[in-house]
Amino acid sequence: MKRILSFFLFSIAFLNAFAQAPAGYYNAANGLTGASLKTALKGIITNGHLDKGYSGLWTAYYTTDRDNTSTYENDGTILDIYSENPIGPDLYNFNVGTNQCGTYSNEGDCYNREHIVPQSLFSSASPMVADIHFIRATDGKVNGMRSNYPFGKVGAATFLSKNGSKLGNSVSPGYGGTVFEPIDAFKGDVARMIFYFVTRYEDKLSTFTTGNMLGGSAFPGLQPWELQQLLQWNAMDPVSAAEIARNNASYTYQGNRNPFIDNPTYADLIWGAPVVDNQAPTAPTNLTTNTPTSNSISLSWTASTDNIGVTSYEIYVGSALKTSVSGTSTTATVTGLSPLTSYTFYVIAKDAFGNASPQSNIASGTTLDGPVGGGSCGTEDFNNVPGTDNGYFERVWTNNGITWTATNTKVDEPINTTRAITLRTGELTSSSIAGGIKSLTLTTQRKFSGSNGSLNVIINGNNVGTIPYTTTATTTTLDNLNISGDIIIKITSTTSNRPTLDDLSWTCYSGSLATSEIKKDKSEFTIYPNPVKNNELFVKGENLSKISKAEIYDLSGKVIETLANPFKNSNKINLKGLVKGSYILKTDNFSTKFIVE
Known part of the structure; x- marks a missing residue:
């Protein structure tokens, strides 16, 4: 809920909610607790319930799911819990009736009918399938990504909607599967809709599939982990004026009410107060960096402790959140970094209640120079692709700091690993990746009827080659792509042959590693001799005296020496003290490798 209402105004709205229920509506519940x-x-709430049919929901939304309160924009558009921005302008809006789904590919295409309790759990039977009290008008794309997963607290997100709703692994205590988490403003709304469902249909729960959320009996009606999570959300996100308005409109349309909106304390009277944890984990300690490459640095740390348990660690680069890992991990690899660049890192521990630890110590690390011939810059095994179905949908996931989008894609046909993707006239696209690309390797196979063909490989909008696919699993490498800087990888299938893709990898590229390097103003710098003899390295180039700093790194990324104004009096650097091996010289204007013999 938007926190713009004062407690006083909220109290008035709360009392008004009771005023909307007929006199004596809840008399039969007076004085009771528990089951x-x-x-x-x-x-x-069974008495008076009118089943208006599944198609009737489109009509209901004209009054039930409109933004017609001061809680939000009050503009009459669809109030969508998956796209509403409670603290600023919405990124997009749906007009009631006009933007009904329909087909969709992206967020903002259309709205459809989202069963907060998935209809697959009750075989789309009536009257559940058309009950307005738990079926919201929501973005079709996000609804599809939510699929039939239960609601819970997400650790590492594999999908993030534009308003921050997310899909990923559960860190709710007691459950480790995939869950969907709405933004804080609508957590209580979701909880109270599910409480309604397991109350209205308690006599049918034993015949429903649990979906890892419902209970198999009338009481308590929910899986223990889900019950505790929803009780917490009910407490932390109070009823809003928008919820009250929806309850009233739903009563007018359908003839019954959601008692948990009229009186949220019913939840505690039935199931007891939620377990609340306000104790934050201790800070991670002994954070160190290690094993740098041209575009990644690995981290390790000593685990935090918590009274209940750490569920995740958030990894920050500078002050920006980069990625997160499971609470059982004490290592991570940060990818997508730029070659020969210094970075700072810190880690924060989180528990299942969202309590955050103090930050760890800050650790520094420097990436290596990107080699012409590669060394792996990145891999994608497709094991993080969301979904367990066999339908062709858009899939979005994040792995190793790279977000991938695959359109018209299914996920149930592995080649080498537990998962792969199958494209049906679709494409796989990465987010921006640092480090360049020299070669790209991909395993392909055609597992369905059709004909053999090839996939187009597109880097930064330019087609750089094709990769064939046949009925035999084949690994193909495109070499000498030689594109430096940030890249976007796109692989497209333009036919309906449905090729399967697995084990994608690529090597990095940052330009020539000869001793001649090019600075920004196109002036040339040359080092000699290379290998270095007699501990003296000479540099030739324009405006040497204006270079303010030079640094010498070993290939682990450790700074060996820093020199201020290195060429103020000569073009020579004294390397006395360096042992035999390979090093990197980095200055304001250029960087290059050299060897000491």
């Missing part, structure tokens, strides 16, 4: 109260409420 008896739940059953009494079931009787109350």
Whole structure:
């Protein structure tokens, strides 16, 4: 909920909610607690319930799911919990009726009917399939990504909607599967809709599939982990004026009410107060960097402790959140970095209740120079692709700091690993990747009817080659691509042959590693001799005296020596003290490798 209402105004709105229920509507529940109260409420909200049919929901949304309160924009558009921005302008809006789904590919295409309790759990039977109290008008794309997963607290997100709703691994205590997490403003809304469902249909729960969320009996009606998570959300996100308005409109349309909106304390009276944890984990300690490459640096640290348990670690580069890992991990590799660049890192521990630790110590590291011939710059095994279905949808996931989008894609046909992607006239696209690309390797196979063909490989919008696919699993490498700087990888299938892709990898490229390097103003710098003899390295080039700093690194990324104004009096650097080996010289204007014999 938007926190712009004062407690006083909220209280008035809360009292008004009661005023909308008929006199004596909840009398049968007075004085009851626990399972008896739940059953009494079931009787109350079953009486008067009119089943208007699944298609009737489109009509209902004209009054139930409109932004018509001061809680948000009050502009009459669809109030969508998956796209509403409670603290600023919405990124897009749906006009009621006009923007109904329909087909969709991206967020903002259309809205459809989102069963907060998936209809697959009750076989799309009536009256559940058309019950307005738990079926919201939401973005079609995000609804599809949510699929039939339960609601919970996400650790590492594999999908993030534009308003911050996310899909990923659960860090809710007691459950480790995939869950969907709405933004804080709508967590209580979701909880109270699910409480309604397990109360209204408590006598049917034993015949429903649990979906890792519902219970198999009338009481308590929910899986223990889900119940605790929803009780917490009900407490932390109070009823808003928008929820009250929706409850009233739903009552007018359907003839029954959601008692957990009219009186949120019913939840605690039935199931007890939620378990609350306000204790933050201790800070991670002993953070160190190691094993740098041209575009990655690995981290390790000593684990945090927590009274209940650490569920995740957030990895920050500078002050920006880069990635997160499971709370059982004490290592991570940060990818997508630029070659020969110094970075600072720190780590924060999180528990399942969202409590954050103090930050760890700050650790520094420097990436290596990007070699012409590569060394792996990145890999993608497709094991993080979301979904367990066999349908062709858009899939979005993040792995090793890179976000991938695959359109018209299914995920149930592995080649070498547990998962792969199959494209049906679709494309695989990366986010921007640092480090350049020299070669790209991909395993392909055609597993369905059709004909053999090839995939187009496009780097930064330019087609750089094709990769064939046949009925035999084949690994193909495109070499000598030789594109430096940031890149975007795109692989496209333009036919309906449905090739499967697995084990994508690429090597990095940052230009020539000869001793002649090019500075920004096109002036040339040359080092000699290379290998170095007699501990003296000479540099030739324009405006040497204006270079303010030179640094010498070993190939682990460790700074060996820093020199201020290195060429103020001569073009020579004294390397006395360096042992035999390979090093990197980095200055304001150029960087290059050299060897000491």
